[in-house]
Every structure is written in C-alpha cells, then in structure tokens.
Amino acid sequence: MVVKRATIIGAGLVGSLWALFMAKRGYEVNVYERRPDMRKSNTGGGRSINLALSDRGLKALKTLGLESKIRDMAIPMHGRLIHLPDGSLGGLQPYGEHGQYINSISRGGLNELLMNEAEQQGNVTFHFNTRSLDIDKGNSEVLLENTKTGEQFTTQSEVIFATDGAFSAIRGSMEKTDRFDYSQYYLPHGYKELSIPPADGGGFRMDPSALHIWPRKSFMLIALPNLDGSFTCTLFLAYEGEVAFENLKSEEQVKAFFAAYFPDVVTLMPNYVEEFFSNPTSSLVTVKCYPWVFGNKIALMGDAAHAIVPFYGQGMNAGFEDCSVLDELATELSEDWPAVLEAYQRSRKPNADGIAELAVRNFIEMRDLVSDPFFQLQKQVEKQLHRKHPERYVPLYTMVTFSNLPYAEALRRAQVHDSFFIEAEQANMALVATAPDKEASQTLMDAWVDEIEKRY
Numbered sequence: 001m002v003v004k005r006a007t008i009i010g011a012g013l014v015g016s017l018w019a020l021f022m023a024k025r026g027y028e029v030n031v032y033e034r035r036p037d038m039r040k041s042n043t044g045g046g047r048s049i050n051l052a053l054s055d056r057g058l059k060a061l062k063t064l065g066l067e068s069k070i071r072d073m074a075i076p077m078h079g080r081l082i083h084l085p086d087g088s089l090g091g092l093q094p095y096g097e098h099g100q101y102i103n104s105i106s107r108g109g110l111n112e113l114l115m116n117e118a119e120q121q122g123n124v125t126f127h128f129n130t131r132s133l134d135i136d137k138g139n140s141e142v143l144l145e146n147t148k149t150g151e152q153f154t155t156q157s158e159v160i161f162a163t164d165g166a167f168s169a170i171r172g173s174m175e176k177t178d179r180f181d182y183s184q185y186y187l188p189h190g191y192k193e194l195s196i197p198p199a200d201g202g203g204f205r206m207d208p209s210a211l212h213i214w215p216r217k218s219f220m221l222i223a224l225p226n227l228d229g230s231f232t233c234t235l236f237l238a239y240e241g242e243v244a245f246e247n248l249k250s251e252e253q254v255k256a257f258f259a260a261y262f263p264d265v266v267t268l269m270p271n272y273v274e275e276f277f278s279n280p281t282s283s284l285v286t287v288k289c290y291p292w293v294f295g296n297k298i299a300l301m302g303d304a305a306h307a308i309v310p311f312y313g314q315g316m317n318a319g320f321e322d323c324s325v326l327d328e329l330a331t332e333l334s335e336d337w338p339a340v341l342e343a344y345q346r347s348r349k350p351n352a353d354g355i356a357e358l359a360v361r362n363f364i365e366m367r368d369l370v371s372d373p374f375f376q377l378q379k380q381v382e383k384q385l386h387r388k389h390p391e392r393y394v395p396l397y398t399m400v401t402f403s404n405l406p407y408a409e410a411l412r413r414a415q416v417h418d419s420f421f422i423e424a425e426q427a428n429m430a431l432v433a434t435a436p437d438k439e440a441s442q443t444l445m446d447a448w449v450d451e452i453e454k455r456y
C-alpha cells in the first residue's frame with residue numbers, strides 16, 4: 001500500500017486540529033513545532049490563557065467526535081455583563097436567544113487535548129524544538145532546524161500545511177516571491193493580561209456565566225472565566241496618548257488608573273499591580289496576504305494566512321473553519337491536492353477579509369457602543385425582528401457566532417442592517433423595542449423585514 005504523507009509546520013491550535021483531520025484521512029503526518037512540548041514544559045506561549053469558542057470552531061470539533069470532551073472543558077457565557085464606571089453593573093446583554101452561548105475554554109488545555117487526540121491515531125508524530133527556516137519553492141521542501149542541536153534538515157511530502165501563526169516563517173519565505181500580496185496593520189492599542197483569583201475557599205468572585213466588560217470609550221477591560229474559579233482579564237489600551245500604557249510607568253500611576261476607571265475590579269485583583277509590571281504588553285495585528293497556496297502543494301492556514309484582532313473572538317474559530325472547509329473539499333475532490341488547495345484559497349480568502357474587518361469594528365462596539373443608547377435600541381429592535389422572523393432577520397452577532405454563514409456574507413448583510421437602522425425613525429424603533437406585541441409594532445416589523453430583504 002502506498003503511504004500518503006503530510007507535513008504540518010506549527011503545533012498550535014490549528015496545526016494540532018488539522019493533524020487530527022489528516023490522520024483520520026489515513027495520512028502519515030509529521031508536525032514540526034518550534035517550542036518544547038507544552039504538555040511537559042508548561043510554556044503557554046505568552047498569549048491569552050482562555051478563548052471564546054463558538055459554533056464555527058465547534059463544527060470542526062464535532063466532525064472529529066470531540067464535542068462532549070470539549071463541553072466538559074468549557075464554561076458557557078450567555079452574554080456580556082457590563083460594568084459601569086461608577087462600579088455598578090449595567091446588566092446582561094444576551095449574545096443570542098435562550099440556549100445560545102459562547103464557550104470560555106483554556107488555550108493550553110484545548111491545544112493539549114488536540115495533540116493527544118492526534119497522537120492517539122497512531123500515524124501522527126510531533127517533533128518539538130524544531131522550527132522551519134525556509135521553503136524551497138521549486139522542490140516544495142521545507143528546511144527545518146532542531147533548536148537544541150542546531151542540526152538542519154529538509155522534509156518532503158505530498159502536501160505541506162503552514163500553521164505557524166501570525167508571524168509565519170513559511171509565509172515569510174513566500175513574501176519574497178513575485179506577485180505575493182502582503183499587508184500587516186497594527187492597532188494603536190496593545191493588551192495586557194491580569195487575573196482575578198478564585199474566591200477564598202473556592203468558587204468565582206463574579207458571575208461565571210457571562211463575559212465581563214468594562215467599556216471606557218477608547219479602552220476597555222474584559223474578563224473570561226476559567227474552570228478553577230479564576231478569571232483571565234485583558235486590558236486593551238492605547239500605547240500612546242493621555243490615557244495609555246506609556247503613562248502607566250509607576251505603581252502610583254497604575255493604582256490611580258485602576259481606581260479611576262475600574263473601581264469595582266480592583267478589590268477582586270489582589271495582585272494586579274505586580275501582574276501589570278510582570279506581564280508583557282502585547283500588540284494587536286491584522287495580517288492579510290494572497291495567494292495562500294504555493295507550488296500546488298504548500299498551503300497557509302489559520303493565523304499564518306489571516307491573523308485578526310481578537311475582538312470578535314473568531315481568530316481560532318476562523319482557523320478551525322479553514323480545517324472544516326479543507327476537509328470537505330478534500331472529500332469532494334478525492335484528495336486531488338492541487339485542486340483542493342486552489343478551491344480552498346478561493347473560498348476562504350474573501351471570508352478571512354470579512355472577519356478581519358468585523359473584528360476591528362467589534363472593538364469599537366465593545367469599548368464604546370455597548371454603553372451607547374442608540375446602539376442598545378438597535379440591538380433591542382434586532383432581537384424583536386429575529387424573534388418574529390427567525391429565518392429572515394438574523395442579527396450580525398448571531399450570523400458570525402452562532403451560524404456557519406460565510407463571514408463575507410454576514411458582513412454584507414450587516415452593512416444593509418446598519419444603513420437601514422440609521423434611516424429608520426427612532427420613535428418607531430422605540431415602539432418596537434418596548435412594545436413588540438402591539439399591532440403597530442408587528443406591522444412595522446413585517447414591513448421592515450420585507451424592506452431589508454429587498455436590500456440584501
């Protein structure tokens with residue numbers, strides 16, 4: 001029997017998941033990862049300790065039969081719980097209808113589970129402390145280096161997948177080729193992680209069934225729950241300016257900043273000052289490039305192809321959706337890899353661009369609009385429209401998070417929604433929001449959905 005071989009560069013979330021998909025297809029898979037084995041060395045990679053997993057990511061995990069294991073590791077978050085500047089709670093803004101929620105899950109825990117599951121297939125080998133240096137585009141070989149010994153070697157296989165993250169070395173090699181489009185854009189904001197430990201004696205210090213947000217217009221703090229009762233908080237703040245990381249240099253400045261903007265959280269974070277100075281301030285980048293496929297056999301996936309800012313909680317979900325799409329195409333096109341990879345990049349690129357734009361927009365929504373009355377009114381109206389016409393009117397957040405509608409189509413429809421609501425009479429919107437059962441509201445909603453559908 002002919003042995004089918006695949007190479008994967010990077011054993012992060014997407015590479016480990018894709019290794020499992022390829023193993024199930026019967027490939028002998030070699031995965032090369034720059035870092036040591038996180039299962040033995042506890043290297044979290046320095047990035048967000050927990051992530052929001054939603055329907056697109058879950059779809060890929062379900063295909064592999066992992067849904068129940070994943071649900072055991074996840075905490076459902078049903079909405080945004082807003083913390084106002086005076087320290088009071090602004091109420092829960094549900095993400096969707098009853099039973100719709102996103103999942104807070106440990107990045108390391110999920111990555112380890114995926115590696116274990118892949119290894120258990122028997123045809124996947126992870127090579128740690130091994131980084132890719134370059135590709136030979138002609139022969140489609142990858143040049144690798146053992147980071148402990150310095151030994152360099154090449155690997156060849158039928159197909160090669162680069163899942164080596166936002167600063168992909170493989171993509172770096174592609175950048176030197178003719179007609180390769182590439183852009184990277186940094187937000188003026190960076191982020192820093194802090195933590196809220198479990199309550200004395202165990203349990204959570206805040207409601208664990210929500211994603212907590214402290215929106216402060218140009219900056220914000222968020223918190224996601226962990227299974228051990230703690231919360232991981234992330235402060236998103238400009239690098240430069242009056243209220244910015246550059247002006248938080250001393251203990252006094254940090255304490256004054258938190259007391260002024262986050263008075264309720266200070267009492268929950270006994271170590272925030274130490275953590276502020278010991279944890280890194282990290283940047284937020286959007287990377288776009290094209291093509292994603294070279295020599296008919298090397299493909300970029302996940303952040304290597306499309307790194308986005310984290311405000312829609314979709315980076316990993318989009319990478320997992322790459323895996324679902326690629327797997328479906330491999331079946332449809334009988335593993336004719338040149339054809340599969342071409343169809344993959346054509347179908348995914350517009351959607352990657354769509355979620356990149358939505359992710360940047362959602363930062364403005366989270367840090368600013370969640371406390372804006374017009375925004376809240378529109379959300380209320382959209383909820384009523386969705387309840388009355390669940391199939392015909394779907395709010396943007398639901399399209400992105402609780403459906404598998406292509407991101408580009410979700411963005412297009414959302415643009416129609418936004419322009420419609422800017423035109424709609426606010427008095428009518430208030431009527432629909434506050435008295436949806438009134439006959440006048442019902443008539444308005446029917447007419448609005450007809451009109452919105454016409455504009456799609």
Ligand SMILES: Cc1cc2nc3c(=O)[nH]c(=O)nc-3n(C[C@H](O)[C@H](O)[C@H](O)COP(=O)(O)OP(=O)(O)OC[C@H]3O[C@@H](n4cnc5c(N)ncnc54)[C@H](O)[C@@H]3O)c2cc1C
Nearest residue numbers: 010012013014034052131132164165302303313315316317
């Ligand atoms: C603050 C923050 C919060 C986020 N929150 C969410 C969220 O809530 N929901 C969500 O869906 N997404 C979220 N994301 C995005 C998510 O983290 C990424 O989209 C996801 O990690 C991408 O997975 P990946 O496997 O493509 O890349 P990575 O996870 O970056 O993995 C790449 C792997 O490749 C390895 N590597 C790098 N270079 C080489 C090399 N030369 N040779 C070999 N190996 C190499 C790395 O060590 C790493 O293991 C967040 C991101 C950030 C920064």
